[in-house]
Amino acid sequence: MLFAVDFFLRRLVQGLVIVVLVAMLIFTLLRVVPGDPVRIMLGPMVTAEMAEETAQKMGLRDPVPVQFIRYAAQVISGDFGHSFVRSAQGGSTGGSRGGDTFDASNRAPVMGLILTALPYSLLLAGLALGISLVISLPIGIVAGLFSGRWPDRLALYLSSLFVSLPNIWLALVLIFLVSVKGGLLPAIGYQNWTYAILPALVLAIELSPVFIRSASVAVSSNMMESYVPSGIIRGLSRPRMIVAHVLRNSMIPLLNVVGIQAIGLLLGSLFVIEYAFNYPGVGLLMINAVFQRDFPVIQAIAILACTVLVLVNILVDFAATTIDRRLQY
């Protein structure tokens, strides 16, 4: 119990430092890359004076550290700011529609945008994770048990195949074959949960090689531990050793992979896949925000993604310490 308190206190503090550093990095980078958000907000037709005036008013001409501190104070109070571009009613403001459509007081709160998009992304990510575990765990475990024999090789070929399929290409091929030609599943946009199946399949295929590989490595290395033959000599049956000991202990590296690699990969691929399927999740929100230089949205999503990654990591590490107590020392 004391260990848990100590663990979480320590790790949460470390995690906070990481999140703050990432936030600073993102914030600074956004402001040093070319592209003036005011130009995009107000469109090409406004005068330089007016653009400058708007920028001054929004505080965009202050030094970056000053802007960051202002932003950080806002975030701590729970306010991630308002979108530069989107109006509270939805749809974009400003831009090519001309300066007068830009209404600084009627912009959408970033948190609201994210909360609307988040459930769609969670559904997609959960489905993808589920499908890929269902595909890869049996393959990986069998490969690990028959290390060096045909199931192992088959698993290797399969993972090589999966890993070399570019996700965007696979998405287009599946849309064409399954949706357009076959008419089996819907593909573009979102109306009900079946719209998540195809993109989830693409993500699952991308995730599977990592799972297959780590499951087979974990199982085969555990099978080589001397407690396995010694357990059989002690009077336990081989199936019992595999189920009660080898698979249990193989969970630890697998958990780490799920926590670190898979979530990271998923976060990255969501942007691409949601864009390809025009799926209304956080990824699509992010991609559009990048195209529109919508700084508050980009920042908020980056910070949230980083927080999720850090928290998942902490939870995964904690789970690992309850499986293998040695990790508590």
Add this chain to the structure above:
Amino acid sequence: MSEAHPILRVRDLTVELQSAASRRKVLDSVSLDLHADEVLGIIGESGSGKTVLSRAMVNWVSRPLEMTSGQIFYHGEDLRQMPVRQLQVLRGRKISYIGADPTSALDPTLPIGHQIVEKLKSVEPGISEADARKRVIETLQAVRIPSAAERFNEFPFQFSGGMMQRVMIVDALVTSPDLLVADNITQPLDVTVAAQILRLLRDLQAEYRTAILFVSSLLGVVNDIADKVLVLANGRVVERQSMQGILQSPEHEYTRHLVRDMPRIWEAQSEVPAVRARVNSNHGREAILSVRDVSRTYATKDRSRLFGKQYVQAVRGVSFDVYKGDSLGIVGESGCGKSSLSRLLSRLEEPDSGKILFKGQDVGGLRGTALLNLRRGFQLLLQDPYNSIPSHLTIGRTVAEPLIIHGGRSKAEIREKVAETMAEVGLGPELAHSLPVGLSAGQRQRVNIARAMVLEPELLILDETLSALDQVEQAKLLGLFEKLQVRHGMTYIYISHDLGMVRRVCSRVAVMYLGRVVELAGNGTTFFNPGHPYTRALLSAVPAIEHRPYDAATYLLEGEPPNPINIPPGCSFRTRCPFAFGRCAKDEPTLLARGSGDLAACHLAEGGMPAPGMSPAGLHDLNPVPALRSGTGA
């Protein structure tokens, strides 16, 4: 044998090692009988097939090994013909096996008690959880594991090697088997712990009336437990006799060698290489290394308090001098601080307090080039010959490395020096261009020695350098060290748990317990008239085939050293000392002279302990050194 049928009858068992090209017999027509309530010792050096034989008894022979002929009858039934199901039930229930590595025999992630219960329920279906649990805890108490009910729920990594071996004995005996195969079970343990395990196994054997097949490579260990012995050499049984018979009248040539080469501590023989007799002539000699009241404490996490730290006192106020051309031995159980001390001596770490002077210069404060230059003078050799050599560099390059680091030599000079050093340590010149792959442990250790010697150091610190090697290799390398000492006037510090070796090569011995030197004395005093009960306990535990002046009944320690985090006040040894009395709890004894430069930290050093029980052979040999050969130095 006309008595009742043997429990185990092996007939003409042959095991072959099969590779693509050839077949080699690892066991060749081995036959043996083991009766109820009997302990049969099997002795042989590494590679003689004894582990294969013991594993064959539980049908644990897997590729590339294969049993090609012969029978293993257990109560008249051939294990080799038995269906797997039946064998599975027999194994673990009636036939138990304990291996050499207790720390990796159980799943590291589950509490030990649960795993033994799991086994019990698997081989005795129908036993209730509560009964199984009760029986396991009772057996844990029977092997004298303190607070068994709590330790039931602890994990393998929370047990020391010796305690873990007890756990494995529980695992083996919990089903009351009638046959126990013990394969080298004392090998990884400290001598005191190994002696405890042997004593325990003897007691349990008497109680449970289990027949034991006891396999070991050490004659002294087998001597302590077996009734009869079978000698295995190159997969063949070369001799079978009673234990007495083996020691008194070995018949086969191999056995005679074995008995003769067994290192003696007290019955030293003339052929044992000499230790130079300089024990009492330290006065006025130059100290090459002076250790002055050195301490080292490590901080670890305290799990009982939030963000708490606790302090492991690894080395506590150690002082001694090492004289030029001398050999000092540092001995003690694992965890006594000898390896921490070696890290301090070799300046891998700095002491928290105290000073280490090498040739009068304080090693502590030095940095950068000054330290590098000083390092030339002393080199550290470690135990593991495999991980201490880079596998991707040629041997010549590995040996040249220190010269390149220290600089100041041309390529040709380096090449010449490397060739010279390699020749000196007994590495052929052709090895300079090959990779270390395929080298034996002994050859690898020679590479390490060459790499250290190439800088022409004056002091070598040998931290268990020879303990990974077999008896023959060990003897060769000791010979090499002796040669180097004669030729270059080298000084050695042997850090070792092998008292036999220390007796052979060290003129002075420091005995460490819980981070302190408790006795520092000449070779003769250490082995024949030690002033500290801990030294006597160590001596009583040495596996030996000779008469021991300190018998285990009086001196052998129970349990293990206390945790170095909570060192008891007063004399730190008193919790295990058979002679502890009131004063020991209050005053911590300091190292005091007992005459002739020998020091001991015990209130009873000047008398109060029983006199050593000398054998006739030992009595006339009060000579401080086993045998005298014209020494060097001094």
